[in-house]
Amino acid sequence: MLKSSLSPSSNELVISILDLVLSEGKPLDRAYSQHFSGLKLEPTEQGRITFVVGDILRRLNLYCYLSDVTPEEMARLGSRLLNVWHLFNELPLPKMQYSLQVDTADLASRIESAKAQPVLWDGCPDWLNQMGEAQMGDKWPAERAALNKPAKRFLRTNILKCTRDELANALRKEGVQTASVEGVDTALEVVSDSALFRTEAFKKGWFEQQDAGSQLVALALDAKPGMRVVDACAGAGGKTLSISAQMQGKGRLLAMDVEQWKLDNLKQRARRAGAHNVETRIIASSKTIKRLKLTADRVLLDVPCSGLGVLKRNPDAKWRDTPERLPVLVELQKHILQSYSRMVKVGGILVYATCSIMPEENRDQIDAFLAENKHFRFIEDETISPAETGFDGFYLAKLERISEE
Template sequence: MLTFPLSGSSSELVIDVLTMVLTDGKPLDRAYSHNFSGRQLPPAELARITTVTGDILRRLNLYCELVDIQASDIERMGSKLLNGWHLFHELDLPKMEYALPVDQDDFAQKLAEAKTKPALWDGCPEWLDDIGAAQLGEKWPAERAALAMPPKRYIRANSLKASREELKQRLTKELVATNEVEGVESALEVRSDSALFKTAAFKEGFFEQQDAGSQLVAAAVDAKPGMRVVDACAGAGGKTLHIAAQMQGKGRLLAMDVEQWKLDNLKARARRAGAHNVETRIIASSKTIKRLKLTADRVLLDVPCSGLGVLKRNPDAKWRDTPERLPILMELQKDILQSYSRMVKVGGILVYATCSIMPDENRNQVDAFLAANPHFSFIDDEEILVSEHGFDGFYLARMERVSEA
């Protein structure tokens, strides 16, 4: 966290980003892109701005409670929120023009009261606290607290171009400090506020920014050179590129998605990474899946989900989402699992994954699928909990097709 206050101009930038997220409903990454575009800010100052913005969003209801404002008032009363944030972290107040004051006696009283309310202290909205308690029981308080912490910064060494140790040495020469991550052989944790995407190592495709938990999901696919592999919900392709590295560029790797712009981004990333065996294909209709029936050695289904395991990294989601969205997502997951599993050939492996920590999206979905599809057998699964690993939260399950039907 910060050791000295934000400048007035940086404080205004934080307010502008928060306004876009909370008033205009923009995703946090787009709000950053819009407000940082064209500004020549030093990497360290960018890191300070994103640190404050992220922390405010992770515990938005707490900070709003302490200064007695509503999130919807952020554009008008953002300076008061920023002052409260600085008081909470025992920093001098930022020098903002026309800043709204905070009554420090009232702040101290509200702070004492907030410490007696665990969900509020962890920045958890009521709807999420209810779901978490119902789904995870005694595990939930630790997960709720872990999701309020800032995320660490991880990268994946691209083994098509360099080993993890070679990447670490190269980044050291570019003044980027990293540590190896125990239990994730491809991962490095970035320990400095470096401009990663400006390094020569990034531009030459030696690494991708990817959470260590996400790297465990791709590793579970265990793709081998020469295989036919399908990443059927590829998105922008972080896991696709990891799988391509497993395959050493040999074999056929088909990345599929329903949105063409994501696949276009993936193509650019694949070129930079030297992943020449990646082929992209838009899912235009169910016929796209039917044509691939019983053809794949491996199929990864990283399905759309609530994202409740990655709230450290995407804290704006919990102020945008509602509990009504979860059943809709679960029905979509069920449909994808049933339909896309047809691509797995006999003896092939199906990997189901989410970035959620909720059993209804995870093991419960897998159990229901297996009950309806006896031609698949369960191999194993892994629950990557935020409180236990320090990574983002993920779930993965591996199943083998034992017969055609």
């Protein structure tokens, strides 16, 4: 939470970033990269800017309603929305070169009206609320409210290089305060406003920034030293590196993806982490998967999904996505689960995972798969709830192959 108003230049940056996301559909991380590149911002000021942008996007429809500004008007009327944001958060009005005034009486009236509309107050678009109610019923309001909160900062201890206590002590000496996370042995929560990536601990590869819920997904694989393990949708490799640490760097860990640039990033991260058993491979065609049939002790399928469990961290997705995208993703998930499960050998374990909390992408997919694939048996599953844990939202299901077919 900010304790003082943004500077004039920071306000202009906030408006420009929001306009790039809302008018041009630019993903938030790319909008940040475009605007911060070349600027000599102090880490604290960059953090303040990203906090305000994130908070506005998490409850965009609320702030648009309170300021009477549409997303399409951000470039022209964004100063009024920012003034409303400051007043709503009990901060002095910021100084800006061009600033549209706010009718405080009208704002007070709008705030009272918004409080009587829970969906609006939680910053939830109508399409998402309808989906949540249909799929999650009585559980949805608590999850909806949890998803409008700022994401906490979690670290994963790289146990290839240090223990969690050693990491916490090293960070403390560099001015970073952390707290252990109950139920996740590798996790620390960062509780101070600190520049993590300038620390010696980061340079030495002692930690990765990774949500505690994401760490639970990787830990569920229960990979052992000497195993043959496949992370088949590895992306940039956060879970891959966690799995390598579980394996103590021993055995073969194959990280696969359809995008080479992600695997290139993973190689760099693996070198810093000392994860020397990681091998990357591009999925060029279905033949790449077929060649690995019945070879893996463990397979992680962290499939493409709606991302509706991680909206705290990626709030722009609420305003770029539509309900029509979900059926396309569900079909893709079904295809990946059916095809990539062939890599699991008899007695091996498959973990299917998403960063969604919607049953259609999660347990419904598993039930449909098991109905058609009697050579797998269900072990357990878990939905990691943002409302119950404070983590991002994830789903994981563990299956065992009991026969070849």
